[in-house]
Amino acid sequence: MNAGLVIYNDFALREYNTFGIECTASRFVALRSGEDYADLLRSGLLRESPFFILGGGSNVVLPDTYDGVIVHPANKGIRLLECVDGRCLVEAEAGEKWADFVDYSIAQGWYGLENLAAIPGCVGAAPVQNVGAYGKEAKDVVRRVHCFDIEKGTECWIDAADCGSGYRWSRFKGEWKDRYLIDRVVFSLSSEFHPDVTYKALAVALDERGIANPTARQLADTVTALRDSKLPNPSTIGSAGSFFKNPIVTDSVYEDLKTANPDIVAFPVDDGHYKLAAGWLIEHCGWKGRSLGRAGVYEKQALVLVNRGGCSGDDVCRLANAVVADVEARFGVHLECEAIFV
Ligand SMILES: Cc1cc2nc3c(=O)[nH]c(=O)nc-3n(C[C@H](O)[C@H](O)[C@H](O)COP(=O)(O)OP(=O)(O)OC[C@H]3O[C@@H](n4cnc5c(N)ncnc54)[C@H](O)[C@@H]3O)c2cc1C
Incomplete structure (x- = not known):
């Protein structure tokens, strides 16, 4: 192994996941160069024990303890x-x-x-x-x-x-x-900027800012402002962003849902399928702003589950299961998690 590859024991991952879950990993290794990657593979460590590759930890739900190796790619350039x-x-x-x-x-x-x-x-x-x-x-x-x-x-x-x-x-x-x-x-x-403003909410936001021909920076800033208005900032409220995927259903399922719920939010994806707004389904089951244990559904966007303070992976799992069960019971639609349970 090269001198740079350091393996830490009993490593705290609180700062390595945006949900802010207190998780201790039995082993942790950060990879800072191509040599580190090669050395880690040569070491055989990943064949001997369970491992999980953890980037910024913004799409994961960690357990209280992880008995294995957390591999953290940290090479820059x-x-x-x-x-x-x-x-x-x-x-x-x-x-x-x-x-x-x-x-x-x-x-x-x-x-x-x-x-x-x-x-x-x-x-x-x-x-x-x-x-x-x-x-x-x-x-x-x-x-x-x-x-x-x-x-x-x-x-x-x-x-x-x-x-x-x-x-x-x-x-x-x-x-x-x-x-x-x-x-x-x-x-x-x-090397040439061609703005993509086909997404309606983005076009509306640019319009509201009085920007007809955005520069690349203006477009990125408008996207950032839109995101800030809807999503919690991980530095203040723990989350993994959108927790569930927007479910895709057939035309006929959509038509039945639309008849029973005329204001349902959905978008056509191709010739025979619609994507339903999972946030709308969750909100209409009464979950928006509610909590279960130390996990909750974000007040501004029901698609996001948040840490209400000291929440564990089990808290998130219980809440996610309750939301999935209610959406299934009310609308007959199964929600899949976008976030990954480790
Ligand atoms: C507030 C907020 C807003 C978000 N908004 C969006 C959004 O608009 N769109 C969107 O798509 N996502 C969004 N996300 C989710 C998340 O940011 C993305 O999924 C992001 O790509 C995850 O990156 P990460 O480095 O944190 O990966 P992690 O959460 O650490 O890992 C995610 C998965 O990738 C694997 N992985 C990570 N790095 C590597 C690697 N180097 N090699 C192999 N496997 C790897 C992990 O094993 C895991 O399976 C949001 C999250 C938050 C908290």
Whole structure:
């Protein structure tokens, strides 16, 4: 092992998850360079004990204790690989904060990330759940992902087209779970700014600010302001952002729901399916602003579960189960968690 790879025992993760859950991991290792990744794989540690890859901890619910190795990608660096015919290939390391990467790219004149401004978490996790907001997703900009294959102990590039990215989903969350450790991601950005304001709430917000032709910075700032008005800031209120996915149902299920609930909020996704606003379903089960134990449903957005103070992973689990059961009983729709229980 190289001198830089330090393994900590009984490590407190309170500062490593946005829910602010007090969790102690029996072992913790931060990876600060490619050499650290290679050394960790060579050490055999990940074959001997359970492990979990923890980026910024903004999409996870931790238990009180984790008996295994928490692997924390913390390598930093952003570099321009090439800029040809208006296409800029930019490589960012896994430990870079996503929001900082977006801001840095805008400042450099590399465009395409504006709608994804201010999302918590790290670059390495972006392809895992295919982060998305305001009409854009990571898959629109990710070109390829560099990984360490934990099973084989080798390194590889995975093309974005092979990642199986969908709504808050990729193969990294499915069949590739626990197989790949992502150490860097290459993005395909544009040297020319073409704002994407197809998302209605974003267009309305720009209009309200009197901005007809936004600069990239103005677009990212408007997205950030919209997010701040709806989502809790993890530095003051613990959460994992949107806790549930918006369920996708068939046309006929939607039509039945619409007949029974004329004001239901839903959007067509393709020829035969609608995406229902999970927040609306939860709110109409009376959960908005309510608590169960030390976990609660956020007052401003029912899709978000929050830490009311000293909450544990079990508190969150109990609340999530109660919400899922009520939505199922009232609307016959099953809510899936977007956040990951560790
Ligand atoms: C207030 C708030 C708002 C949010 N808004 C949004 C939003 O608008 N859109 C959205 O999509 N998400 C949103 N999220 C969720 C979250 O920010 C994203 O899912 C983010 O990409 C998670 O990044 P992370 O580094 O915190 O990952 P973590 O939560 O640490 O991990 C998430 C998953 O990725 C895996 N992982 C992390 N890093 C790596 C790596 N290097 N290699 C392999 N696997 C890895 C983990 O094992 C885990 O399965 C929000 C969260 C909060 C708290």
